[in-house]
Amino acid sequence: MGNEQKENSNKYSIIIPTYNERLNIALLVYLIFKHLPNVNFEIIVVDDGSPDGTQDIVKQLQSVYGEDRILLRARPKKLGLGTAYIHGLKHASGNFVVIMDADLSHHPKYLPNFIKKQMETGADIVTGTRYVKGGGVHGWNLMRKLTSRGANVLAQTLLWPGVSDLTGSFRLYRKSVLEDVIGSCVSKGYVFQMEMIVRATRKGYNIAEVPITFVDRVYGSSKLGGSEIVEYLKGLIYLLLTT
Numbered sequence: 001m002g003n004e005q006k007e008n009s010n011k012y013s014i015i016i017p018t019y020n021e022r023l024n025i026a027l028l029v030y031l032i033f034k035h036l037p038n039v040n041f042e043i044i045v046v047d048d049g050s051p052d053g054t055q056d057i058v059k060q061l062q063s064v065y066g067e068d069r070i071l072l073r074a075r076p077k078k079l080g081l082g083t084a085y086i087h088g089l090k091h092a093s094g095n096f097v098v099i100m101d102a103d104l105s106h107h108p109k110y111l112p113n114f115i116k117k118q119m120e121t122g123a124d125i126v127t128g129t130r131y132v133k134g135g136g137v138h139g140w141n142l143m144r145k146l147t148s149r150g151a152n153v154l155a156q157t158l159l160w161p162g163v164s165d166l167t168g169s170f171r172l173y174r175k176s177v178l179e180d181v182i183g184s185c186v187s188k189g190y191v192f193q194m195e196m197i198v199r200a201t202r203k204g205y206n207i208a209e210v211p212i213t214f215v216d217r218v219y220g221s222s223k224l225g226g227s228e229i230v231e232y233l234k235g236l237i238y239l240l241l242t243t
């Protein structure tokens with residue numbers, strides 16, 4: 001990034017939703033700082049009352065990095081991924097927003113690529129994609145791979161949004177664009193990612209892609225259950241009928 005980072009006067013609010021991520025959050029924060037030298041950013045952790053004490057670790061991180069760099073915006077109980085982003089966004093002071101997972105499946109080493117791509121293209125959204133050359137998935141079993149692929153192929157076939165990875169959530173948004181699109185999203189859970197990007201394309205926003213390799217978490221477990229798959233299918237039908 002070199003010179004580009006020095007000329008970059010943007011501020012990035014990195015929203016990280018957490019539920020039981022005690023073992024991951026400190027390493028994630030360390031890596032974000034490591035990979036974004038000379039970038040103006042804040043990290044907003046939206047924790048849903050994790051029973052594993054994630055918030056205690058975040059408070060320790062605040063004492064190391066400062067409360068102006070790490071904001072803890074907790075909610076009392078697990079209220080879903082989609083609404084966690086909306087909650088984080090309310091507290092974001094940057095003109096750009098990055099959304100990423102806490103479990104290191106979204107590696108911070110890609111963050112400079114998102115920023116560079118946005119600055120080169122002027123895109124409103126830069127979305128990380130696993131489904132182009134240079135991207136991929138590591139560590140998922142066959143069933144999870146098929147679920148992800150199937151969800152994408154189904155949505156591509158029915159909705160034609162022109163984005164290669166609809167269910168991935170590692171993205172950079174112009175904040176005004178996220179605020180605009182999020183207002184029309186109805187999803188509460190994981191299906192939010194797909195609804196968000198489809199609605200953004202319908203509104204004519206300019207979307208660029210960067211390849212990412214998603215590596216399955218080492219610590220903790222996924223919160224994506226069967227009910228999220230049902231919600232995804234319902235969301236797909238809803239978008240088909242309303243967009």
Ligand SMILES: Nc1nc2c(ncn2[C@@H]2O[C@H](COP(=O)(O)OP(=O)(O)O[C@H]3O[C@H](CO)[C@@H](O)[C@H](O)[C@@H]3O)[C@@H](O)[C@H]2O)c(=O)[nH]1
Pocket residue numbers: 016017018019020021046047048078079080081084100101102103105148167168169170190193217221222223224
């Ligand atoms: N605050 C909050 N955070 C949550 C909740 N549910 C999950 N999270 C957080 O959201 C992130 C993603 O959750 P995972 O449980 O790790 O998701 P995954 O199975 O790895 O799914 C990933 O891939 C999907 C696409 O294949 C994505 O749709 C999904 O967003 C995520 O990136 C993690 O940081 C997790 O702690 C919730 O209800 N509330």
Ligand SMILES: [Mg+2]
Pocket residue numbers: 101103105217222
């Ligand atoms: Mg995960």
